[in-house]
Amino acid sequence: MAHDHWENCVAHFDAQVDVFAAEYFGRPDVHCVLVAAAGFDPRSLGIATLLAGHLGDRLSGLFVREERGTPEASLVTAADQNAEQLRALVPGCEIASVDIFGDDNAPIAGARVASVIRSHSIPAETTDIVLDMTALSIGVAFPAARLLLDYCESRGIAFHIMIASNPELDDAIASEPGDRPIAVRGFAGVDQSDATLDIARIWVPQLAKGRAAALTDIGRSIRGTYKICPVVPFPARDPRRADALIAEYESQLVDEWQVDPRDLVYVSESNPLDCYRTLSTLARRYSDAVDQIFVPSIILSPIGSRVMAAGALMAAIEHDLPVQYIETVRYDFDPAKPTVVATAEMRVHLLLSGPAYSELGAAAGAAPEITAPVSDPPA
Template sequence: MARPHWQNCIAHFDEAVAGFIEEYFGDTDRRCLIVAAAGFDPRSRHVATLLAGSMGERLTGLFVREERGTPDASLVDAADENADALSDVVPLSEIVAVNIFGNDNAPIAGSQIAAIIGGYGIAPDVTDIVLDMTALSIGVGFPAARLLLAHCEEKGIAFHIMIASNPELDDEIASEPGDRPMAVRGFVGPDHSGSTQDVARIWVPLLAKGRSAALDDIGRSVGETYKICPVVPFPSRDPRRADSLIAEYETQLVDEWQVDPRDLVYVSERNPLDCYRILSTLKTRYDQTMADVFTPSIVLSPVGSRVMAAGAWMAAVEHDFPVQYIETVRYDFDPAKAGVVAGPDLIVHLLLSGPAYRELEPAALAESVEPPATSVPE
């Protein structure tokens, strides 16, 4: 399904998000469901609190508690505190547990969240669904977003993505990757087995601080590649963030991945649409340059920034890109650092479907075109 309106979809940033929420969700005819994480991340409450301030009892919630391994006690306490706070902010809410790994340590997050959303009774009077991707893992957030988008498009209601981002805080959260890289549920990509041309894989990993081991494992699982095009944040709040990541990944970039500097991809740290547009352009260019020679297959591996990951999700949905990822076994983070990390949260809002775009649908456009008053002879 083509979604041309995504190229210039409705988006708000920082202070404008609060203004949009007050005006749009302040309408008493609106009923909203928010789906978000209820984990240790100190940003978990931000979006729900903004919405609740304008909606009150017109807001319902489905909050996901990601369960993995044996986390540190401090992280469990922080998650409990956030869960209690979310229940207070959104009284008409439910907190559900999602097991990230099964008994055999195989990743099962995708099937778990799919079952939860599939079995959740979304009220028929809901006019808007907001997915808060702030603290959801990719293995949970990507399938959830796809399922919720499909529901909204089927019912003709509005689907929003919101993110409270803080790049400096992201850098303070360390993670230990699992040992089984795999495609994210719902993002395995097209089947090229019947292609008469060789498949040329273009791997697009999104670089993030401290994630080199995870990307090494993911890269090996992707297999032989035609090119590797790493993504780094620029422009960014820290003007040297891209340089720091390139320095951190120097061994992989130069010795292992043999990346041509011209293949580095620069996307905005605060605007997911920039990542979406650039990845879409990348597909168009490879489709054109490889025509009749290879079948290009762009493989995404978003780690780190949820803002950039949201743009990657849009591109993956629009162009059927496979998403190769590795789940996190455990996190290492001191919640006490949250208050001393420099920089305020960056807030992003995207409106991806709903009545606002109804006039852009092909059928609506065809109905709106009046026949000419006089015929033109051939």
């Protein structure tokens, strides 16, 4: 299904998310299903708390608990506490455990979360489904988003993505990558096995603090890369974040990937539509540039910020781009770190489908009828 309306995607940021939630989800005719994480991340409760406050018993929930090996006891305790609070916020919700790895240590998160979503009973009166990507891994969030978007579009239900972002907290969560780079389920891209022209691959990895080992392994698994265009956050809450990432990845950028500085892709840390539009432009221009000479292939690897990953998700769906990823074996996180406590969350809301866009067909370019104001995030 075409998603031309995403060029005029309804989006809200920070305080405007609260305004939108009050005006939209506060309406008595709205019945919502929230799909989110039930893990250790302290941000897991933010969106659920916001929606429960406006929807009450009109909110139902499916909360995913990602299971990986033998995690630290402190993380298990934090996840248990979050799960109990989610049960209190959304009575009658389902909390489903999803194994990230199989018995042979192969990544199976996409297949498992797809099974959980398909078996979940969505109430007949549902008007809206919200996917909270805040604390879901990419291997779970991307397949879930694709399934839920397809479900909503086939039934005329509104589909939202919401995120409570904190880049400093992302940096404080250390992760150990697995050893098997894979295509995210549902994001293998177009089958090019019978292509008559040579395939020219561009790899677009999202740089994130402490994830160099994962990106190095992903990069080595992609054969015949024509060009590598790393994504860095700019503008960002910390104006030097992009510089710090370039310094951290210097050996990969210079020695291994041989990246021309002109090939760095700068996208906003706070606005997923900036990432979506930038990657969409890259996909269209590259396709036009190599038409009838090469078969273009742009491979995304969104690791780190979920806000930027949401933009990559939209571009991957619209242009059928492959997403190459490596699952995390274990996390290491100390919630008492001063940087985690001191920084505020940035909230994002995206409306990807639903009746609000129906007028766009009748009046091209017209904005959907949403009473809450739509605004750009602060620079």
